Amino acid sequence: MTLRPATTADDEVVAHIAALGDAHTPPHYLAYVRTAGRLLVAEDHGRVVGFGGVVPVPDAEGSTAMVTDLFVHPEARGRGVGTQLLGELLAGNPRRMTCSSSHPAALPAYVRAGMEPRGTVHYWRGPAFGGAAPAMPEPWAHDRVDLVGSWAEHGAIVRADSVVERRGATVAVVQRVVSETPEREVEQLLRGLPADVEVTLCVPDWQPLGRWLSEHGFTSFDHDLWCATPDVMPDPMLAVVNPGLW
Ligand SMILES: CC(C)(COP(=O)(O)OP(=O)(O)OC[C@H]1O[C@@H](n2cnc3c(N)ncnc32)[C@H](O)[C@@H]1OP(=O)(O)O)[C@@H](O)C(=O)NCCC(=O)NCCS
Incomplete structure (x- = not known):
């Protein structure tokens, strides 16, 4: 080998x-x-x-x-x-x-x-809300600039605190949200997408955003285990992740 x-x-x-x-x-x-x-x-x-x-x-x-x-x-x-x-x-x-x-x-x-299991990341799916103008691109305000840049190169909409990728007419994936008020950010994203769009996003279980999603028409359809060495502390502002790239 x-x-x-x-x-x-x-x-x-x-x-x-x-x-x-x-x-x-x-x-x-x-x-x-x-x-x-x-x-x-x-x-x-x-x-x-x-x-x-x-x-x-x-x-x-x-x-x-x-x-x-x-x-x-x-x-x-x-x-x-x-x-x-x-x-x-x-x-x-x-x-x-x-x-x-x-x-x-x-x-x-x-x-x-x-790496020990230290939590779960839940995959959520639900309908966009519609009713507002689509999100306008903004400069990304956090780290992982290269990662966000690579999504932007492939058509993702980047705001200061969030990245959303459209996949065809009726599917969108929220790739990343870094915010002290992630519920507000996600609500704006969901309003800016047409109501027939199905949205998926991956949220660590220590984030209250998961509960907010469950109260707003979203269901958790899968989960993975977040495993890390004991010295790794997740960024408390990181509310939506891409489970493969973090
Ligand atoms: C997970 C995966 C990459 C592991 O690769 P692999 O070459 O099969 O694994 P290894 O032979 O190196 O074994 C890894 C460990 O799992 C154990 N293991 C292997 N097959 C197992 C099985 N079927 N059930 C339980 N344990 C098993 C081995 O004993 C070893 O444990 P140890 O280090 O404590 O002895 C491979 O099985 C795979 O591709 N799975 C499907 C894709 C996937 O889920 N990938 C992980 C993404 S997070």
């Missing part, structure tokens, strides 16, 4: 392995992980059998390594490939976090790497 950096030539096989794990990795997403952090593939006799990614998330101490992806082809699972990828991705940074799926092999691998 050898590990090497992924290139654009690997995008197709990487997307295939991700799809077998129910994940979607469009080329612009993979390009972001490659540029901002590291994207590695595991090769067995010249065949790519898995991949993993990590990006640095800035914090008061420097940065935390956020594991963005960890996927092994079903035929190669249970033989240590995931553990090997994770070890290489995390080498050199003791501050670590990720959002773990419920796959039985995922959590043991993350726990072995020092």
Whole structure:
């Protein structure tokens, strides 16, 4: 088994392995992980059998390594490939976090790497409210400028405290909200989208925004475990996250 950096030539096989794990990795997403952090593939006799990614998330101490992806082809699972990828991705940074799926092999691998389950992130879905003019673009007011910039390049609407991506005429994804008053920000976003648009967003369970969503027509349809080393403290203003990129 050898590990090497992924290139654009690997995008197709990487997307295939991700799809077998129910994940979607469009080329612009993979390009972001490659540029901002590291994207590695595991090769067995010249065949790519898995991949993993990590990006640095800035914090008061420097940065935390956020594991963005960890996927092994079903035929190669249970033989240590995931553990090997994770070890290489995390080498050199003791501050670590990720959002773990419920796959039985995922959590043991993350726990072995020092990351404990510290909360859940809930996926919410519900209808936009409509009735107001669409949100106008504004300069982003927080960190992760490169991440927000990469969403903007692909058509997302960026406001000072939020990023919303339209996917077709009737679907929108809130990718990020950083705010002391996230309910107010999300309400404005929902008013600025037509009422027939279905909106999804991912909210950590320590944020009161989840309760607000449940009182405003949203239902939680899935969740993942947020796992981190004990020294990692989430930004209290981070109310809506992209679970893969944080
Ligand atoms: C999660 C995944 C990446 C792990 O890769 P892998 O190569 O299969 O895992 P490894 O062989 O390195 O094993 C990792 C740990 O899980 C354990 N494990 C492996 N298969 C297991 C299973 N079916 N049930 C329970 N534990 C299992 C191993 O014993 C090991 O634990 P240990 O370090 O305490 O011994 C892989 O199974 C996968 O692609 N799953 C589907 C996609 C997914 O959910 N990815 C995680 C996204 S957060």
